Amino acid sequence: QVHLQEWGPGLVKPSETVSLSCAVSGDSIASQSWSWIRQAPGKGLEWIGYYYYIGRTDYNPSFRGRVAISLDTPNNQISLQLTSVTAADTAVYYCARQEVGYSGNYFAFWGQGALITVSS
Amino acid sequence: DIQMTQSPSSVSASVGDRVLITCRASEGLNTWLSWYQQKPGKAPKLLIYAASSLHTGVPSRFSGSGSGTEFTLTISSLQPEDFATYYCQQASSFPLTFGGGTKVEIK
Numbered sequence A: 001q002v003h004l005q006e007w008g009p010g011l012v013k014p015s016e017t018v019s020l021s022c023a024v025s026g027d028s029i030a031s032q033s034w035s036w037i038r039q040a041p042g043k044g045l046e047w048i049g050y051y052y053y054i055g056r057t058d059y060n061p062s063f064r065g066r067v068a069i070s071l072d073t074p075n076n077q078i079s080l081q082l083t084s085v086t087a088a089d090t091a092v093y094y095c096a097r098q099e100v101g102y103s104g105n106y107f108a109f110w111g112q113g114a115l116i117t118v119s120s
Numbered sequence B: 001d002i003q004m005t006q007s008p009s010s011v012s013a014s015v016g017d018r019v020l021i022t023c024r025a026s027e028g029l030n031t032w033l034s035w036y037q038q039k040p041g042k043a044p045k046l047l048i049y050a051a052s053s054l055h056t057g058v059p060s061r062f063s064g065s066g067s068g069t070e071f072t073l074t075i076s077s078l079q080p081e082d083f084a085t086y087y088c089q090q091a092s093s094f095p096l097t098f099g100g101g102t103k104v105e106i107k
Helices: none
Strands: A003-007 A018-025 A033-039 A045-052 A056-059 A067-072 A077-082 A091-101 A104-110 A114-118 B004-007 B010-013 B019-025 B033-038 B045-049 B062-067 B070-075 B085-090 B102-106
Touching (some): A003 A104, A018 A091, A033 A067, A033 A077, A045 A067, A045 A077, A045 A091, A056 A067, A077 A091, B004 B085, B010 B019, B019 B033, B019 B085, B019 B102, B033 B062, B045 B062, B070 B085
Parallel strands (some): B010 B102
Antiparallel strands (some): A003 A018, A018 A077, A033 A045, A033 A091, A067 A077, A091 A104, A091 A114, B004 B019, B019 B070, B033 B045, B033 B085, B062 B070, B085 B102
């Protein structure tokens, strides 16, 4: 069974950079595609970007170059870095395995989420 | 970006009721649409992908239909564990986008 577990610093100050990690068990990250998705308190879901298994990344333009997703293959972890954070970046951040194929792009496996609060 | 509009935004229903949730896309998706269920404090769970394919382990009372720009999630007989928020997601083009959600509440 595929299991994902995210973690991060919890509290971040405005203008700082936040880094989150997602540990995957039951699957090899190198052979799959992985997304980060976030959800602001009481709001809907927002796709941040993904690492495509062939080594390519694609990001939501709404993040205007503030985001980077990378793989730590030896540790089977996926990382998200978000720079210049503001209060609007306060959210639960989820990592998810992205199924990519003729059925489209969707998310069958999710982590439990990591809350990031941006506040001074 | 493809805009996804769900309706209604909330619905009150009783156990045993049939519930329909609609999702409309601003552009044609073929059948590249997925549905998720989310309970408070939990991650979303995949219900349906490719508009009508039931994900492994999802009860058969859930079904999806539609193509192009209009899609429907149907819960044939609402169960107590189905009270949750439901999201559609277009799986066609980047950036991937979600609908605003439909909250299914107890009547």
